[in-house]
Amino acid sequence: MKLRSWQFECINLAISKYTSPTASSDFKKHFLALATPGAGKTIMAATLAQNLYELDLIDLVLCFSPSSIVSSDFSDELSAQFKTEFNGKVGSLGDALTYQRFGTLDNDTWKLFDRFRVFVIFDEIHHCAGSSNLDANAWGAPIIENIRDKAAFTISLTGTPWRSDALPIALSQYCDGQKIQCDYVYGLKEAIKDKVCRIPQIVAIDNDKIVITKTKEKNVYSSFSSLLAAKATSYSRIVTDDVVTKQVASRAILKLDEIRKVNKNAGGLVVASSIQHAQQIKTIMWSEFGKRGEIVTTNELKPSQKIKNFRRSSDEWLISVGMVSEGTNIPRLQVCCNLTNITTEMYFRQIFGRVLRKTGSPNQEAFMFMPAEPKLINYAERMCQDIPDDVSKIKTVKMDEPIETEIDEAIIDEIEITTSPASTIEIEDLPIFIPYEKESKQIGEEESNSTLDSTWSMGIVGKYRQDSLKVTDLEPFLISDTAKNKLADLSRLAV
Structure with a gap:
């Protein structure tokens, strides 16, 4: 080779x-x-x-x-x-x-x-x-x-x-x-210049009206960022909610379907927050979109073999918690859906790295879809800025669309979320937007202090907004002579 x-x-x-x-x-x-x-x-x-x-x-x-x-x-x-x-x-x-x-x-x-x-x-x-x-x-x-x-x-x-x-x-x-x-x-700029890596595209999903009710007191927030800044809830609750999962996954599914019209072998990766969340995502993808997802976690029999089988197949979606977030080589992955509750820059880049490896296929787009968590957006902007200014720029495109699920605010007052001694959360099965985790695990100190009041609920009654951070001016992978000279002058160690 x-x-x-x-x-x-x-x-x-x-x-x-x-x-x-x-x-x-x-x-x-x-x-x-x-x-x-x-x-x-x-x-x-x-x-x-x-x-x-x-x-x-x-x-x-x-x-x-x-x-x-x-x-x-x-x-x-x-x-x-x-x-x-x-x-x-x-x-x-x-x-x-x-x-x-x-x-x-x-x-x-x-x-x-x-x-x-x-x-x-x-x-x-x-x-x-x-x-x-x-x-x-x-x-x-x-x-x-x-x-x-x-x-x-x-x-x-x-x-x-x-x-x-x-x-x-x-x-x-x-x-x-x-x-x-x-x-x-x-670095990434050299890899894009050498046609080794794909150009990163990040899509963040937000909402402009979120209602939090605690002990019959309502507060309204205009974004996930303002919601988290007020410590009204935790990111774990947001990212594991059925409706948020559906909103993020739907866009990722549409993009992969679009890519597969040109490259039929392209695949997608969903990184979940937990094994139970992975099962939840699999159910939503099938019931809402008719898409089958292969789960690979430490609970599965021979997970490494499952990853190898997926690598060699033309199956569409792989759902994992952490096994495919770092180092795993599946070049046909082109779309990733970031639904993990881990918000460190290292983990963000490791997840995105799974879809950056370029192949010989005709379509070489690379997308990450995620909720609009402020730290993740900062990481996305920094990743895009790895490309020299003369070669590219970051462009933000906003798209509004109506929410799929309406909430009856009169019902919110009647909803009570109780916590058991084991810190598990149980709620009624209502057709409204209420974040929950049915995991039998300890809830973090920050979450327990800020969100577990005797009566707590969250409803989104606004419109969803899609922010796209795009590295532009590189298609169709043609770089100007000025930019090439800049890239050639980058401080790479000489032999």
């Missing part, structure tokens, strides 16, 4: 660092590559391993990643490069494991680092925290204790080089204690 330019550059730079007689001894053997989701980090890392083996610099290869499906992908790619098995059995040259396996590895495994020259690949290294045992998390501690000083070489891969808890990422260097130092950077 012919390497992309960035993959070739990154491999050469890594080998140059590993073999440099002048590089710092502390981090000479550790390499950090930041590459946008969908760029092809798996192929790059596997090819680097094979090159190091051919140069007689390593004996074995171990790969660690955050999920079984990603580990399987790495195992397949390493096997293709080395033309031998990578399953940890006798005769293989290594293995691909999940970070969860750290806790099960015995001393015999760690002794390999004393007997052989081991090259270690860390995928999505931001999951592993710690500069020492004092600040290491459960996945960072084994790296610091058993791998950092004993591995022949390591390469750490990430598309989101930060952590929500602000802990240092394992095997990483920082400037002034804050800014991470990457050995190689391949």
Whole structure:
């Protein structure tokens, strides 16, 4: 397989660092590559391993990643490069494991680092925290204790080089204690320019009149943003509601149907907030739109095989909680529906990364549909701004449409939501917009303090509004000479 330019550059730079007689001894053997989701980090890392083996610099290869499906992908790619098995059995040259396996590895495994020259690949290294045992998390501690000083070489891969808890990422260097130092950077703007990634398009769904009733006192909000700012409810309640789910999913379904008229194999991904929410989404998609969705969660039998089957099929929709949010390679995905209650920038980018990988199909659009949560909109704007100003601009388009479900405000006063000692929520089955979660889980402190009054209800009586954040002026993937020169001058490390 012919390497992309960035993959070739990154491999050469890594080998140059590993073999440099002048590089710092502390981090000479550790390499950090930041590459946008969908760029092809798996192929790059596997090819680097094979090159190091051919140069007689390593004996074995171990790969660690955050999920079984990603580990399987790495195992397949390493096997293709080395033309031998990578399953940890006798005769293989290594293995691909999940970070969860750290806790099960015995001393015999760690002794390999004393007997052989081991090259270690860390995928999505931001999951592993710690500069020492004092600040290491459960996945960072084994790296610091058993791998950092004993591995022949390591390469750490990430598309989101930060952590929500602000802990240092394992095997990483920082400037002034804050800014991470990457050995190689391949961003979204370079990937779009190289026709490696699709152009991101984000659609946020909002409503202009939301009525909250607590103990017969009504408050009206003009958007989800104002509703959340007043702490009148939680985002978990909004995102798991049947009507919100239907409003967001309907637009995603229409867009995928449109894309599949040109590209019949295009697929869509829905990321849910919980396993129960995934089942709820599946029911809504079938009952309201006649669309079948394949659920893949940790509760399913052989979920990794389900993902592989979906990758090879032409089925339309995959519904997941977290298994397909990061690192999973399903290039035919072009539409994602973000219905998770997690609102961190890292998770947002990881979800969107599933639809950015470009293929040879005629339609190469990439869409995310989501409720208009203010933090998510900020992340979307920042992602669009990764494209140079001279190449693109952000355009906002608003579309009003009537709500599908009316609410009788006289009924609101009669609705009572009670909480059991186990903090589960039970409500009557009424044909109005009332957010609820029937999950048997503890409700967060913020939610319990702000939303669980003795009488509580929410109704949306306004119109839905659709805000589209579009990167324009790039179709049909033709970039001006001025823009190309700017892109060529970007500060990419030279070999």
